[in-house]
């Protein structure tokens with residue numbers, strides 16, 4: 572299995588020259604197993620996927636963790652949605668009195684967008700996810716609600732003996748410096764448990780986090796503590812704040828690594844990178 576990072580940024584896309592080392596596009600990854608591919612989140616990173624070359628199949632699956640703009644903005648211009656020969660399956664969180672379709676339609680309809688979701692030419696199949704496990708081809712996927720404002724799921728994606736967990740927006744404990752001592756009280760624990768690769772929110776420094784408690788994100792420190800507790804084998808720090816220049820982000824990471832003492836690799840996510848799992 573291979574993971575391609577098409578967008579690693581949180582909050583909003585950035586074209587600043589100071590943000591290009593880690594990439595300017597918002598959250599989107601692709602999980603690839605031979606000819607099989609699934610897309611997770613549809614931030615502006617989805618616009619970098621070469622649909623003409625790699626997606627000759629009639630069916631495309633897009634999994635959404637939640638509906639914040641940085642995770643759905645690219646849907647509006649995602650080529651397969653405008654191709655009448657394509658069947659596009661969009662999977663996303665339930666947990667609201669309004670259907671997933673109605674919530675997506677708030678963005679994909681006037682006045683924010685020229686046409687309504689119902690007028691999009693592809694065959695759209697929109698499926699709400701409770702806490703559940705389902706399969707797409709050879710991928711076994713578990714969705715589970717995690718701690719973030721509004722209904723939000725994380726994904727555990729298994730293929731053969733390998734597992735990737737994706738939680739781009741996650742505040743594992745709210746306002747505390749450390750995780751709860753009991754595993755069952757740690758949001759997302761089961762999703763990440765013994766994953767080969769954990770892609771996790773790390774938007775803030777430890778100090779910044781204390782002014783942003785409850786905003787739905789965590790720090791590099793808490794991401795590493797979470798990875799360690801879940802015994803995941805490799806941590807990819809994701810959802811970079813566009814308000815940080817790349818130099819600031821690198822310094823923040825280096826400072827953290829000087830103090831960190833973990834027995835698994837920790838890296839900053841870089842747009843365009845492919846990771847073999």
Ligand SMILES: [Zn+2]
Nearest residue numbers: 581582641740
């Ligand atoms: Zn986000």
Ligand SMILES: [Zn+2]
Nearest residue numbers: 637639740787
């Ligand atoms: Zn969010």
